[in-house]
Amino acid sequence: MDELAEDVADIPVGRPLDNMRVYVLDTGLGLVPPGVVGELYVAGGGVGRGFVGRPGPAGGGFSPRDVFRWRTVEALAGVAQTASVGVVAEAAGESLGEVPSTPVMSLFAERGGPVDGFYQSMGARVPSGTRFPQVERSVQAVLDHHDALRMCAVLEGDRWELTVPAADALRAGSILRRVDVAGLSQDAVAGVVVEQRVAAQGRLVPADGVLLQAVWFDAGPAAEGLLLLVVHHLVVDGVSWRILVPDVEAALAAVVAGREVELAAVATSFRRWARQLAGEAEVRAGELALWQRVARTADPLLGARGLDPLVDVASSAGQLEVRLPVEVAGPLLGAVASAFRGEVNDVLLTGLSRAVNRWRGTDGPVLVDLEGHGREEVAAGLDVTRTVGWFTTVYPVSLEPGSGDVGSSVKRVKEQLREIPDKGIGYGLLRYANVDTATEFEGPAPQIGFNYLGRFQTGTHSDGALTQAAGLSGGMDAGMPLAHVVEVNALAEDSGEGPELRAVWSWAGELLSEERVAELAQAWFEELTALVQAVTEGA
Template identity: 30%
Template sequence: MKKKKISEMIMNLSSSDLELLHLKFRQLVGNSVLENNTRKPNRLIAYIEENNDYDKERLKNFLKSRLPDHMVPNDFISVEKFPYLPNGKIDRKKLLSVKEAIKGVDNILSNNKPTNETEELLVRVWEQVLEFSPVGINDNFFEIGGDSILSIQIISKARKLGLELSPNMLFEHQKIAELSLFLDKNIKTANVQETLVGEIDLSPIQHWFFDTHKNAPHYWNQGMMIGEIPVNMGSVLKVVIKEIVDKHDVLRQSFFQENGLWKSKITNSQVLDSYLYIDLSQEQDKQAAIEKYFIEVQENTQLKKGNLFRALHFGLGNENKDICILFAHHLIIDVVSWQLIMEQLMTALHDKINMGNFELPTRTTSIREWVEHLKSLDLREEREYWLNQVDKIKELPFKEIKKSSILSEDIETYTITLAQDTTHYLLSSANDSYHTKTDELLLTALVETFCAWSGETTLSINLERHGRETLGTEYDLSNTVGWFTSFFPISLEQDMGGLDRKIMNVKEQVRAIPRGGIGYGVLRYLRKDLGLAAKEPEIVFNYLGRLINEPDHSNEELVVTPIFENVHHQKSERNYILELNVYIIDDKLTVKCNYGTNFIGKNQLKTILESFIDNVEVLVNHCINQEGQRYSPSDFSEVDLNQDDLDNLLSSLE
C-alpha cells in the first residue's frame, strides 16, 4: 500500500519537483561515496605539514624500511598547516578538502562548485552574508552558519543582483543547487506598497510593551553610532535620512491613548524633524556634551508626537570628525530592521557622494497588511499547545525578594564569550552531524546548564524570535522595517540520555513550535484568548545571529557601533530576572546577560554562564567528532514517524 502511494506521488510531481528529486538522489549517492572513501579508503594517503621541500620517493623508501607494506602510504599530500579541532585533534574533514586528495573524493568536492551564472551569483551572496568562503552549491544554509535573520539579508542582496527570491524559498530549498532550480519559475511576489499614512492597529509585541511598561513608555530605545564622519557630509546625510524615513512607514509612527487604550497612526514625513544638527565645536568636553544631549532628547520624547526615529548629527569642529547617533523607539524597530536601515544608509551615502544620486529598495508588505494577516490566522489547533506551555512553567531557585517589579536601575550586565575557533565550528560543521541549527545547539546547552543548577528536568524560558514568519504565505517582509518580534513561553524537557539524545530532543521540541511562535502573541494580545495574567518564565533567551554585517559599499572611514548605554529609562520595568542576548560579534559568540541584582549575585551568575559556555564547547566537540549523520523526525516532516521508527527505517536502508 505504501509503495503504491509513493509511486503515485512521484507520478504526480511537476517537472520542477522531479528535477529536485533527481538532484537529491544524486546528492545522496554522492554523500554515500564520500563516506565510503573517507572511512574505507582504497589507498592510504599521508598528509605532510612541510616547511621545506622533500623527496617523495626517498621518504617512501624510508617508510618501507620501517613499516609493513600495508602501512606504507600510496601517496603524500603537502599542506601548509594542519587544521585542528578545538580538542587538539586533526580536523580530518578539512584535510579532505585539499585538492590533491583522493581522486574519488576530489571528484565529489568538485561537484560542489557552481555550474551556471545563477549559482555563481548565489554563492557570492551567501559568502557576503555568511562572511566566509568558499561556499559550495550543496552546502546547507542553516548548517554553515545561516539563520532566519541572515536569510532576510540573503533575499535583499539577491534581489539587488536581479534574482527574485521569495521569503519561503530559502527555507524550502536550503542548498544553492536546489534553490537555483526555482528562481525563474513564476514566483509570486507581494505587490509594491504605496506610502502608508493613517491609523494602524498595534501588533502583538506592541500590545505586550504597553501592558508591561507603565512607568516611562516613552523612553525605551535602541541606537547606532556612526563615527568618523567628514565635516562636509552633513547635507548628504540629511537628504539620505529624509528618504529613509519617507520609504519606511513605521519610522513615522506615533502612539496615543484613547479611552485608556493605546492606539497608533502613521504621519506624513513633512511634519517630522528626523534629522538634527547640533554644533558642539565650542564644547570643551565633547563626549560629555554628546551624552547629555542624547539623554535629554530621549527624555523629552512624546509618543503621541512621533519623531521616534531620529538622527542626531554632532558637529565637533574642523579639527575633528563628526558623530551621528541614530536612535529609534523599540516600538518601531528590531535587529533585522537596523540591519536593513544601516545597509541602505551606507549604500545610499556611498552612491550619493560618488555618483550624485541613490535609490532605496522597493517597499515590501506593509506593517498594516501584516497585522491584518495575523488577525486572520486560524489558530484553533495551536491554543492547546500554548496553554500547555504556560501550564508547565517552572520557577528557578532565585532569591525570594518581596518586590512588585524589577526596574532598569536594578539591572546589571555580565558578558562572556566563546573562543573564536569554537564559534566557527558552532556556526558550521557542528550542525552537520544532527542537521541542527545553531540556536538548537545553544538551547541544548542552556537546558543542560540550568537543569543542573536547579535540579529540575524542565527549563521554562521566554523565547524571542524575529517574528517574520512568512513561510507558506504570499507576504514579503524582506524590506519592511518595524518591531516584528515574536515573544513566547516554552518549557523544554531535558533528556537524561547521551549527548546525541539530548541534542535531538531539544531540536524536536524547538521545531514543534507552531509558526515560529507568532500564534502566542496573536492569541494572547489580539484575541485575549490565553488570559491576561498568564504566568511568565523568569529567563528570556534571544539568539540574534551576527549582530552587525558590513554593507557592500560602506565608506571605509565610517565606523558603526551599536549603543547599549543610556537607551532605557532607569524607572522602566523589566519583566525577567535573567535576559540572555546571544550574538556573534568579532567572530566570537557573545553572551550578554542582563540580570536582576536583587535576585542573583554576580558570582553565582558568573558560575552559571561559565557552565553554559563549557556545555556549548562539549556539544561542539561531540558534534564535530561524530562519524556519520543522525536524523530525527523533523528532518522528514512530511512523514509521521517517531525517533524509534526513523532509526529502524534508516538502519534497514544501510
C-alpha cells in the same frame, strides 16, 4: 576584497547551484563551499535575512519563506523561481493611517511603567568631508522611505493607538544633532558617545511621533564620522538594523556624490503587515492546546519570590557581559549547528537548558521565553524583508534536554522547537488578538528570557572609539518593570577574524546576586564548549 574576488573567480557559473553560491558571497554572507554545504541560516548567523527580496541570482527569485524553510544553498537553488515571487503591490497611501497594535507591542504595553525611553541604537559611517546639510538630507530620505520611523504612538491604558503620517510629517532637522569630536582622545570620544546616547534617549517622545534621534559625531573634514541612530524599540528590531544602517550609508554616499537618493523599494509596509497579522488571530485557535501544555511546565522559583513590578525595575537590575572566543564561537555557530542540520538557536538553547538544570540542581524541562524575528509569511503576497518595524515574536518554550550526552540533547531540543508552528507567532495572536482565547493565558511569564540577534559585522578592538560605538546597543527607562528574572541577549560579532559570541545577562538585582548569575553564565559557556568538542572530536 581581493580574497573575495579570488573566491568568486574559482566558482564555475552557469548552473543554478553555482550561481546561487556566487550570489550568497556577493550579498555578504561569505563563501559557502560546494558539496554538502552548511545551512544559509547558520552561515550567516541570521544575516541570511539581508539578501531576501533582492534580485535573485541569474534572474531567479525566492520568497522569504523559501530562505527560512530551505536553508541550504542546494535546496534554495532548487526552488529559485525565474519569475516574480508573487508580492502583491500596495495601493497608494496604503502604508499611511491607523496601525493595529501587534502582539509584541501589546506585551510591551502590558508591562506598565514608563515607556518613552525603550530604545535600540546603532551607528552608520559618515564619509569624510560631509557637511551638515548633506547629513540632514540623507536622514530625511530615510525617514520618508521607511514609514514606521514616523509613527505616532500613544499609550492609552494597556493599549497603543498607532498612526503613520505622510512622508513629510517629520523633518530631519528636528531630530538631528551635530557633535564635534575632532581631536579628542579615544577615551574622550567614548565618553561623549555615551553621554549623547543617553541625551538622545531622553528626547524620544512616542506620543509626539518622535521615535528617532540622530547624532552626527563629526571627527573633522579629513576623518570618517559616525551617525548614531537612537530609535524607539516600537519601530525597530534586530532585522530592521540590517536594512536601516545600509540605507542610511547608501543615502549619505549618494548625497555626498551629488546623486539623487534611490533606496531599494519596500514591498510590504508595516501597516499592511500588521493589519494582515490581526486577521490571523482566529485562524490560530487550533494551537491553543499546544500553548496550554507549554504553560503547564513546572517553573521553580529562581529567587525567593516572583517578579514585583514595583521593585524589580530597570534601575535595580544587574548586568554582566561575557564573550565566547572565536576559536569556540566560530565552530559553534557554523560546524556544530550544521552537523545537527539545525539552527543556531538549537545549539544555544540546548546549552542553556542543560546549564540551567545544572545550576538549580534539576533534571526536568526548562521554561524559557524565546524571542524570534517574527517575519513569518503569514499570507501570500507579503514581503517584509525590506520593512523597518518591530516584528519580534515572544513565546514560551518547554525544553527538556535530558540527562544524556550533549549530542542527544541537541537532537531532543531541536525536535521540541520544531513542534512549534511558524516560530511561535500564534502564541501572541491568541493571547492579545483573539478575545475568545486571551483569558486562557493569565498567569506569570517564564522567569528566563532568551534572544539571539544574529551576526553583526563590527570594528576590531584596535579601531577607533567611533567604530566601536557603532555596534548594537539598547536601554530602557529606569522605572520600567523587568520582563524576566534572568534574561540573555546574545549576538555574534565578527570583526573579520571570525565571530565571537557576545552575551549580555541581565537579572533582577533584588532576587539574584551577580555571583549566582555568573555561575549560570559560566555553566552555559561550558555546555557550549562541550558541544564544540563533541562535534570537532567526532564524539
